[in-house]
Amino acid sequence: MPSSAGPSIDTITEGGRVTQVGEGQEADESAPPVMTFGAPTAGEILAERYELVEHINNDSAGRLVWRGVDVVLRRPVAVVLRYPGGDSATEMLQAAVAASRVIHPNLVGVYDAIDEADRAYVVREWVDGRSLRELVAEGSLDPARATSIGNAVASALAAVHATDMVHGNVHPGTVMISDDGRVVLADARTDGADSQESDIRAVGGILYFALTGHWPHTEVPLRGATAGHGRAAIPDAVRDAGGAIAAPRQVRAGVPAYLDDLTMDLLDIEIAPPTSDVLAAELARLDVPADEQYLDSSGPLRFTADTDDEPSPLAAAGGRKVAIGIAGLLAVALVGLLIGISALGGDDEGPQTNPVAAPSSNAHGGDATQAAATVGPIKISRAQIIDPEGDRTEVKNADKVFDGNEDEGWETQTYRRSPNFGNLKEGMGVWIDLGGEHTVKSVQVLLSAQGASAQLFAGIAEHPSSAAGDSQLVADYRKTPVGRAFEEHDGTTMTFDGFNADRKYRYLLFWITQLPSSDGGYKLGVQEIKVQGS
Missing domain, CATH: 1.10.510.10 (Transferase(Phosphotransferase) domain 1)
Structure with a gap:
């Protein structure tokens, strides 16, 4: 999943078990335990989604830190609870909401922030380390x-x-x-x-x-x-x-x-x-x-x-x-x-x-x-829609992903049966040509909606714009992933910065594997792709 800045997850190894505490620090040993009426218990499910598995620790602010599971997406999460909620939890919740808007591989992901009056809690990425x-x-x-x-x-x-x-x-x-x-x-x-x-x-x-x-x-x-x-x-x-x-x-x-x-x-x-x-x-x-x-x-x-x-x-x-x-x-x-x-x-x-x-x-x-060239924008020379399993009706308007207009871009058609392109194909993508070899620092992709899954790949050769050419391109490019894959990410911007500083890049493929819900089905637009480097 994508990462964004959020409340701290600091890990402490005790007896071989990795634990996590909030605010980047362990609670003082002399601090009394936090006793709250109606405190959560293992097995309780918050917001009909987040199951509490184990009480890990109390952070230095007195908040309860739990290891949990998102029962919908089946992924581990950290849940930080504060008693009471309401006005006393405003700062914590506002910080979480602001942090959730920034998606970056080097930021801890914030997934949810909920105020139930008697308690408030923030759900965030669980980091083993x-x-x-x-x-x-x-x-x-x-x-x-x-x-x-x-x-x-x-x-x-x-x-x-x-x-x-x-x-x-x-x-x-x-x-x-x-x-x-x-x-x-x-x-x-x-x-x-x-x-x-x-x-x-x-x-x-x-x-x-x-x-x-x-x-x-x-x-x-x-x-x-x-x-x-x-x-x-x-x-x-x-x-x-x-x-x-x-x-x-x-x-x-x-x-x-x-x-x-x-x-x-x-x-x-x-x-x-x-x-x-x-x-x-x-x-x-x-x-x-x-x-x-x-x-x-x-x-x-x-x-x-x-x-x-x-x-x-x-x-x-x-x-x-x-x-x-x-x-x-x-x-x-x-x-x-x-x-x-x-x-x-x-x-x-x-x-x-x-x-x-x-x-x-x-x-x-x-x-x-x-x-030691200064890092700045790299101009995209041309783009091409990659659709190896489609009927080629969606390969138009590729130039809109680098025209500088974020309000208008390329988009898929609406798929009705499932977010996986209606179970009709494995994925689609946008191939870009930087016009020459560059040292690339990052690629930022602006999307029309939240909830998409995608990955970035690099390649060294062009392929014909055809079903067969697209299939060969995807097979070749998948050998060189760049950074982490985003899965159902909760933002409209994906930033990839896992580039090798010692390598030059010219051809990149933004590959989409899952669409967000839209218009009674599933659909995604790529509004703009921006490349930074030298």
């Missing part, structure tokens, strides 16, 4: 993994901020790492003091914590998990005699200078932070697999763009010591110059006051700094 706080308790993370987690959090915030909302509760307890490696952000709980800037600075706190095991409380206040809160307490950052926090490289060895600088810049209130989408793009660029961390053997490199060079996304946003070294280094690798990397290494023992990058050429003869 653990929080970043628990993960780091076993030891600080390597730079590559810390960068990957920071990238996921920044991407989630970019989706939230794109709707003019604020998350307001980013800290190690609300960053979840599922058992399958998915990183999700949970528990959006904004108030008047929160801002998009504070969200972005909190990403610096996440990077700092992942690298050092300490949280910079002063620079980024930690809501709901401050020092002294039972087992939820997180160690404060290491500080000098003047109270200034130590840089990650001063706390532990092996932190690259570019990541050290980026983290400290995000925490420095005197430096204007970039927007969340620009930060996500920069972290995606730096998110290189551990086995490709060429800097490890030669020491960290720090680069600044020359005045005539194209800056990295963060440099354009006003960052102080923005690293564009990795992109340049990978370009050098393309022409076999890794042998000379050690000659470019900086001093591991201290910051470089005047770092300079020697110019180098990439595989296309251009300046290496051009590898």
Whole structure:
């Protein structure tokens, strides 16, 4: 199912059992149990749909957290109940409703929010895994993994901020790492003091914590998990005699200078932070697999763009010591110059006051700094409706999915018998051609209604617009899925961002497998497809 920001699901492993608590933290051991009249019991079904299976815990706000099952869709859910409902539950319910409108793979999904006067409850995605706080308790993370987690959090915030909302509760307890490696952000709980800037600075706190095991409380206040809160307490950052926090490289060895600088810049209130989408793009660029961390053997490199060079996304946003070294280094690798990397290494023992990058050429003869291209819209060259099992009556108007008009798009016909295209065919899709190979960051698909199921695939070849050609295209493209599939998702926007940063893409297939109800049957319109990348 799609994910969106919502009340926190934080996991705690006890005796081999994975449990989840709300607000990204475990209730204080000294807190008395919450006794409520008419408290729920195992087996009770709420709203004729959500069966309560097991009382997991009480969060620090006194809310009851249950593991449950959606008996309609047969999927596990987390149910957070508050007593009483009514006015006292308004903030919780409003936050849940707002969060449910943002669909993103790195956000915990919110499925329902119900007020029954004597109690209110929020139903959300159940995540098997653990929080970043628990993960780091076993030891600080390597730079590559810390960068990957920071990238996921920044991407989630970019989706939230794109709707003019604020998350307001980013800290190690609300960053979840599922058992399958998915990183999700949970528990959006904004108030008047929160801002998009504070969200972005909190990403610096996440990077700092992942690298050092300490949280910079002063620079980024930690809501709901401050020092002294039972087992939820997180160690404060290491500080000098003047109270200034130590840089990650001063706390532990092996932190690259570019990541050290980026983290400290995000925490420095005197430096204007970039927007969340620009930060996500920069972290995606730096998110290189551990086995490709060429800097490890030669020491960290720090680069600044020359005045005539194209800056990295963060440099354009006003960052102080923005690293564009990795992109340049990978370009050098393309022409076999890794042998000379050690000659470019900086001093591991201290910051470089005047770092300079020697110019180098990439595989296309251009300046290496051009590898750090700014992420922006990619124009779709053409589109085609893919209908391998249909009568070809629905393959018209494909150009409407990229004409810039969200009020008019391509749509299926109305199917009467079932949401699975009347049981007449396996699915339909929209194939798009980007006109050339690109580094793709994300694809956003705007739909006419909620409740559709779909997936995104990538391919390397075109096929004729015919039943046979469409069948071959679907068979070929299904070998390369992009991101997670959406199943009966509760929004009208699907965002796919599981693209390989080291691969170029030209052909993509948005494949629909289930239609939402409409006009007395089942029907779906694709209003617009938007591609971001470089």
